[in-house]
Amino acid sequence: MAILIDERTKVLVQGITGREGGFHAQQMIAYGTKVVAGVTPGKGGTLFGGNVPVFDTVEEAVNATGANASVIFVPAPFAKDAALESIEADLPLTVVITEHIPTYDAWRFISHAGRKGKRVIGPNCPGLISPERSKVGIMPGSVFERGVVGVVSRSGTLTYEIAYQLTKAGLGQSTVIGIGGDPIIGTGFVDALELFNKDRVTRAVVLIGEIGGNDEEMAADYISKEVRKPVVAYIAGRTAPPGKRMGHAGAIVSGSEGTVAAKAESFKAAGVQVAVTPDEVPRLVASSLKKISA
Amino acid sequence: MKLFEHEVKEIFRANGIAVPPGRVVSDPAGAVVAYEWLHVPSVVIKSQVLVGGRGKAGGIRFAASAGEAAEVTRNLMGFNVKGEIVKSVLVEPRLDISKELYLGITWDRSARAPVIIASASGGINIEDVAHESPEAIKKIHIDPDLGFEPFVGRELAAKVGIPREHSQKFAEITGHMYALFVRYDAELVESNPLALTGDGKLIAADARLNILDDALFRQKEFGAKASDRLSELPLLERKAKQLGVQYVELDGSVGIIGNGAGLTMATLDLVKYYGGEPANFLDAGGGSSEESFLRALGVLAENPKVKLIFVNILAGITRCDDVARAIVKAKTELGLNKPLVIRLAGTNESEGRKILSENGMSAYSAMEEAAKEAVRVARAGEAST
Numbered sequence: 001m002a003i004l005i006d007e008r009t010k011v012l013v014q015g016i017t018g019r020e021g022g023f024h025a026q027q028m029i030a031y032g033t034k035v036v037a038g039v040t041p042g043k044g045g046t047l048f049g050g051n052v053p054v055f056d057t058v059e060e061a062v063n064a065t066g067a068n069a070s071v072i073f074v075p076a077p078f079a080k081d082a083a084l085e086s087i088e089a090d091l092p093l094t095v096v097i098t099e100h101i102p103t104y105d106a107w108r109f110i111s112h113a114g115r116k117g118k119r120v121i122g123p124n125c126p127g128l129i130s131p132e133r134s135k136v137g138i139m140p141g142s143v144f145e146r147g148v149v150g151v152v153s154r155s156g157t158l159t160y161e162i163a164y165q166l167t168k169a170g171l172g173q174s175t176v177i178g179i180g181g182d183p184i185i186g187t188g189f190v191d192a193l194e195l196f197n198k199d200r201v202t203r204a205v206v207l208i209g210e211i212g213g214n215d216e217e218m219a220a221d222y223i224s225k226e227v228r229k230p231v232v233a234y235i236a237g238r239t240a241p242p243g244k245r246m247g248h249a250g251a252i253v254s255g256s257e258g259t260v261a262a263k264a265e266s267f268k269a270a271g272v273q274v275a276v277t278p279d280e281v282p283r284l285v286a287s288s289l290k291k292i293s294a
Numbered sequence: 295m296k297l298f299e300h301e302v303k304e305i306f307r308a309n310g311i312a313v314p315p316g317r318v319v320s321d322p323a324g325a326v327v328a329y330e331w332l333h334v335p336s337v338v339i340k341s342q343v344l345v346g347g348r349g350k351a352g353g354i355r356f357a358a359s360a361g362e363a364a365e366v367t368r369n370l371m372g373f374n375v376k377g378e379i380v381k382s383v384l385v386e387p388r389l390d391i392s393k394e395l396y397l398g399i400t401w402d403r404s405a406r407a408p409v410i411i412a413s414a415s416g417g418i419n420i421e422d423v424a425h426e427s428p429e430a431i432k433k434i435h436i437d438p439d440l441g442f443e444p445f446v447g448r449e450l451a452a453k454v455g456i457p458r459e460h461s462q463k464f465a466e467i468t469g470h471m472y473a474l475f476v477r478y479d480a481e482l483v484e485s486n487p488l489a490l491t492g493d494g495k496l497i498a499a500d501a502r503l504n505i506l507d508d509a510l511f512r513q514k515e516f517g518a519k520a521s522d523r524l525s526e527l528p529l530l531e532r533k534a535k536q537l538g539v540q541y542v543e544l545d546g547s548v549g550i551i552g553n554g555a556g557l558t559m560a561t562l563d564l565v566k567y568y569g570g571e572p573a574n575f576l577d578a579g580g581g582s583s584e585e586s587f588l589r590a591l592g593v594l595a596e597n598p599k600v601k602l603i604f605v606n607i608l609a610g611i612t613r614c615d616d617v618a619r620a621i622v623k624a625k626t627e628l629g630l631n632k633p634l635v636i637r638l639a640g641t642n643e644s645e646g647r648k649i650l651s652e653n654g655m656s657a658y659s660a661m662e663e664a665a666k667e668a669v670r671v672a673r674a675g676e677a678s679t
Binding site for chain 2: 076077100101102103104107108110111112114115138139140142143153154155156157158159160161164181183184185188208210211213214215218234236237238239240276277278279
C-alpha cells in the first residue's frame, strides 16, 4: 500500500468555508479523496458543495463521520488552535497547509502531537498524495501517477516538477510527501524515510532537499544505517544568493555550513545517488530500479 | 525583522539584563554630547546596522576624547558596512572586559525545540570556535512541558564553566533572555559577547533580537516599524516586497521568474549549470495569478542588468493561460521588449500555448531545454554588444 493515506482515508477539512479551504476541498473531492466533513466554528449544520456536512467542532465531525485525517487551511493566527483541536480529537494524521504560522505556535502543537503519539505533517507544506488513491493537500493531481517511487521533499513546486518528470519517464509514485520548509515541522525526512522503508509498494525513494540546516545530513546518516532501498537525492540552491544571516546561532546549532556541496557529500557517503539537474532524477531512479530487478 | 543593537539594548535593560549606558547619535555634535554625558575617558562608537560582522568590517571604533569621538562619528556616518550605509552610531563606555562569553537562543530544527547555546569562548570568532572545538559550545533544549526553570540556567552555567560567584547571575540572564525569546516571538536572541568585566559584572556588550516576520501581526510594537525597515533594501527588492513577490538581485544577466521558491532556486541552478549567470531570484508564488505575474515581469522589465527573461512555470494551482496572458500584457501594456524564453507545463498548458502562438511566441515544455536556450540567447546578446 501507499503510506499514510489511501482510498480508505476519511478526510475532514478545517477551514472548509474559507477561500483556500473551499477551493482545495473541491479539488480534493474531484481527485477522488473521501472528504467526509468540514469544520468551521459557527457554520455547523450547513453543507459544503451540496453534500459535505460542516460542523462547529472537530470532535462532533469525528463522531458523526469517522474522519481519520484532518487538513488545516485556517489562517495563521488561528492555526495553532485548530491543530491542537485535531490532535486532541485523537486524529492520527493532521496536515497543516497554512503558511506563516509563528514558530512558537508550531512548537506548541507539534510537541503536543509528539506526546499524544499523533502525526503532524507541515506546517507550511503542500500536503501529500498517494496517486490515484487520495490526496490531502494542495498538490496538482495531474502531474502524478500511481507507481513504486516514494518522494519526500522540503519544497512545493519543485516537488511537482520532479514528480512530473518521473511520471513522464513512466515512473509512477507510491506516495509523495511535502514536509514543509518551516523551522519546526512535525514530520521530517527521517520519519518519511522510515515509512517508505517499511512500505511494501515503495521500491525506491526520491529525496528533494534544499540549502540550509542539517536535515539532509541527518537523512543521509539514517539512510546509511537503516535504508536498504535505493535513494536518489536532488538538492536545490547550488547558486542561491548568500541568505540572510541569523546571528551566529544558526551556524552553531546545525554545526554545518548547510551548503549543497556539504549535503551532496553526506549523501554520497551514505550511498545515495545525487542528481545535479532535475531531469537526472528519473534517469537515476530508472537505473537503480533496473539493478534491483536484475 | 532584525532590530538595531540600541533597540535590543533598551529591551534588555528594561528586562533585567545589564547593558552599558549609551546614546544613539547621528552627527559629530551629538557624539561630543554623548562623550561628555558618559563621563569616561574612553568610548566605543558602534555603527547601527542590521548586517552581521560589522566589527571585522570596520564599523566599530574607539575614541579617547570628545574631539576624537566627533571625528570617528563624522567618518562612520555614511560609511558602507557590507552594503549597508551607517545612519546612526551608538556611543558607550569602552568596557574593561576580562572574559567574553557567548549566550544565544534560537530554534533547533532537528530537535524541534528552542535551544539555548552558551560558550566561555565568546567574541567575534565564535563560529570558528564552534567549528574547531565544538566541545566548547554547550546547548540545552527547552522542554515544552516545563518551559524555562532557573535550574536550566544553573545547569548551563555549570556546563560552560562560569565561575561560581557569577553562575547565579548568568542563570538569571539566561532566564530573562528566554522570556524575551518567547514574548517577542523571536527567531534569535543573542549576546556576543556577554562580557565579564574586570569589576566582576556580567554585561551584554552586544545584543541582537530578530523577530519572526510571521509573528509581526501580534508584535504590534514592531509591526509598524517593519515597513520603515524596507528602506534598508535595494530599490527593486523593496518594490518587489511591496508587491508581495520574493526577489533577490544577483550579478548576472539572465532574468529569472519561477513559481515557488524551490522551483525558482532549481531554475537558477540550471542556468548556472549550463554556463549562464542569473541576474536575480524572483519567485512569483506557488499559486500566482495573472496580476502577480504581470507585476513580477514588470520588476524585471525595469532592471537594466537583465538582458533576457527566462520564465519557468510548472503550473499546478497557477494556470498556464494566466501566465501567457500576463506575458502578452507585459509586452503590450508595459512595453517589455527584452528577449523572452518561456517554459510552460501543467494546468491549462494547451490554452497557454495557444495564447502565446496567437501573439507570435512559443514555449518549451522541458525546463532543461529552456534553460539551455536562455543561456544561448544571453551569450549571443553579450557577443553582439
